[in-house]
Amino acid sequence: MTSHMNFPVETHPQPVSASEREKLLEDPGFGKLFTDHMVTLRWSENEGWHDGKVSARRPIEMDPATAVLHYAQEIFEGMKAYRLGDGSAALFRPDRNAARFRASSRRLAMPELPDELFIEAIETLVDTDSNWIPPGDGAALYLRPFMFASEVFLGVRPAKEYLFIVIASSVGAYFKGGAAPISLWVSFDYNRAGPGGTGAAKCGGNYASSLLPHGEALSKGCDQVCFLDAAEHVWIEELGGMNLFFVMDDGSLVTPPLTDTILAGITRDSLIQLARDAGHAVREERYSFEQWKVDAQSGRCAETFACGTAAVVTPVGTVKSDHGAFTLGDGETAGPVTAKLHAALEAIQRGESNDSHGWVKRLG
Incomplete structure (x- = not known):
């Protein structure tokens, strides 16, 4: 089973400018502001995990018969990257997210992504889009790794092809007003x-x-x-x-x-x-x-x-x-x-x- 993969980075041809990004990060809200890039990684019955890369965030083109649209084989995780006092970035317990992602995969009859690949994909995207981590109390870069059945077929069985994606969203506090009950x-x-x-x-x-x-x-x-x-x-x-x-x-x-x-x-x-x-x-x-x-x-x-x-x-x-x-x-x-x-x-x-x-x- 592949446990390591270099994710080549295809830089966004027209990224958001630094000045516009700075303005957007003043009040990012939650789950509405997305970074320039995303990670994609494919799995197939014949090739296993392959074709991992970082590229410009863009819409996913799907056939109307894509399995997830009919049988809901889909899982996801939620985690954050934080800006530390020295200016560096950090993740919080990513190994636990990786383990839970595998557990979710097992329950939904999906292939298990090795922990090392899961964490490598996360780290690569954070490194690529680290300028999108917003300042301020309660702010962070929210990371959404997810996977779905991408095989084109109509039939009730586990799919034979899957697409794993990581996107990132600059976020402020989830509940406005802080810790009000x-x-x-x-x-x-x-x-x-x-x-x-x-x-x-x-x-x-x-x-x-x-x-x-x-x-x-x-x-x-x-x-x-x-x-x-x-x-x-x-x-x-x-x-x-x-x-x-x-x-x-x-x-x-x-x-x-x-x-x-x-x-x-x-x-x-x-x-x-x-x-x-x-x-x-x-x-x-x-x-x-x-x-x-x-x-x-x-x-x-x-x-x-x-x-x-x-x-x-x-x-x-x-x-x-x-x-x-x-x-x-x-x-x-x-x-x-x-x-x-x-x-x-x-x-x-x-x-x-x-x-x-x-x-x-x-x-x-």
């Missing part, structure tokens, strides 16, 4: 994933199924939807794209255990370690919606926060459902444990703190 709508009518399904894989279908309940959450005046388990609609699982933590009044933390219905968040794993480093007990155990409601009202659950690559750490202020509403803490500010863990994680990601776990991979 968000509101959640707890869905009893819709499921994100069921046992034996694709909940632990990072595939587009999981997100597509969350869009209708997310719209319901917005119609109820909430920012995000919170999903319960599919079997009983009792146990809290995760949001549409973020894991959840519950901070108890004794300083301990609870987070739902990883099952095949919950995505293994890299931010989640990092926060568990940082919390334990700081002396907090962390329990990975099931936590019911009803218990959450009782504990919030009594003060036993002092804080709740969501976490993920895009938003990093986001406090939860209010929770609504057809079974009533309740508030976490004062509902208006991040709790002390949430704020402490958020600050500790971002300081490591940006090279401002001791990286005792070796999570930061400096580039260049």
Whole structure:
């Protein structure tokens, strides 16, 4: 299996000018501003991984019978490149993204991209478009590696050809206004994933199924939807794209255990370690919606926060459902444990703190 490949760089013939790029980076927003280049890499049953290169970002030409359009064999990752104080760039735990990408591949019957190739593709694109990393708090270069079935055929079987691509987007903070608490709508009518399904894989279908309940959450005046388990609609699982933590009044933390219905968040794993480093007990155990409601009202659950690559750490202020509403803490500010863990994680990601776990991979 090929584990190394030089990605030749075909420089964009008409890149965005330095002055225009500087202006765009003043307020990049999230997920709307893209860099000049992209990485592509192909896989076929006969040739394996081949034809890797960096080229100008451009539209993908697809035949109407391309397999992904009919059978949804598609996976992706989300990660960031950060600007460090010395001007260099860095990635945060890219080995974990690579491993999760392979796990998603296995679940969707797709070829596994070796970790070395995954990371090499990421590093090459960051090096090529490093000038697109924006300045400012919460800003970063968001990286989106993805792969889909590119074979042209109509038939229900794993494809024999795939296209792996990495694109990059200059981003500011995911939620404007910083760490202001968000509101959640707890869905009893819709499921994100069921046992034996694709909940632990990072595939587009999981997100597509969350869009209708997310719209319901917005119609109820909430920012995000919170999903319960599919079997009983009792146990809290995760949001549409973020894991959840519950901070108890004794300083301990609870987070739902990883099952095949919950995505293994890299931010989640990092926060568990940082919390334990700081002396907090962390329990990975099931936590019911009803218990959450009782504990919030009594003060036993002092804080709740969501976490993920895009938003990093986001406090939860209010929770609504057809079974009533309740508030976490004062509902208006991040709790002390949430704020402490958020600050500790971002300081490591940006090279401002001791990286005792070796999570930061400096580039260049």
